[in-house]
Amino acid sequence: MKHLDWSDEELIVGCKRKSAKHEEVFFKRYYGYVMGISLSYAKDRDLAQEIVNDSFLKFFSSIKSFEEFQSVKSWLRRITVNTAIDFYRKNKRFQDQRDINDQVEIFHEVGALSQMAYEDLLKLIHLLPPDQKLVFNLYEVEGYSHREIAEEMKITESSSRVYLARAKSKLRDLVQFHLNEYAGR
Template sequence: MPKYPAIAEQELVRQCKHGDLKHQELLYKQFYGYAMGIGLRYLANRDDALEVVNDAFIKVFNTIKSVDEKLPFKPWLRKVIVNTAIDRRRKNLRNLAEADLDEAAFIATPALAVSKLNANDIVTMMQLLPELNRLVFNLYEVDGYNHEEIGVMLNIAASSSRVYLGRAKERLRKMILQQEEKG
């Protein structure tokens, strides 16, 4: 049994705009799973994802007054979580050595059927990707940003974004092939 009765998304947002702590808790509980799913796509471990989710909800509660109650809340929340994850990664990216990606070759392989994989297999594979590859893959393939936008977000060249995406896809293909050989 839930602690509080289910409340419509618009009502939750409206009450959170008034600073109602009970409704902030309800909003957090209602969207926690969704937020963690996004966080885990961008971060290698659960603790980092949880930290990003909590930071994102703090941002949400601090800026929720700007939300248009007539628009769906989830897309706005997703954007806050993604941006919070990117901010965290951006801090860590400064420490990574950067290869000369502008001259790297892109190697393509034919698309593979992944019908035997389940969601956990895919999440595990994503978490095994190098940090920049995973970040660019998520931004481009999952969240729909283009390479120019990704370049601005991560402070890299758009061509570097393309190379990171290509490398991520190639690594995923290899992991899928290995999985298919096992099964």
């Protein structure tokens, strides 16, 4: 059987044996999935790549504790989200504020609201301050509760709620700004 035809179960068994070939195939199979998750948390592609690399390292180093009844994608998603949270905590004091010129540049790239694609929405979400973006993603995309977010980010539940409310308000403003810009053309 060709190695690309290996099932997830075969890949996991090989990864538990520390087979470099199995790890390589697993990495290639799930790279896009993990990168997609990472991009929704990272401020740029370079940081997303760091999150991807660390996520796979954590996955391979903890593979022995993976149980057969678990979903590979769920487990990998959880590791990736936790890795993104770790990067957020580690880099929080170094986060920069976006320049208004960056925002205007992105708005001109986004189509009308009715034609907004996933990538367009991601561009708007990336304009949120890091705290708000992280809470928004954890709550709205990952389905975390405010209690879980508070525990992960080391903040209070009420702070999580405030960040989410601010994120939603800012997104509404960004969409409205975009629509006004689009209508003015």
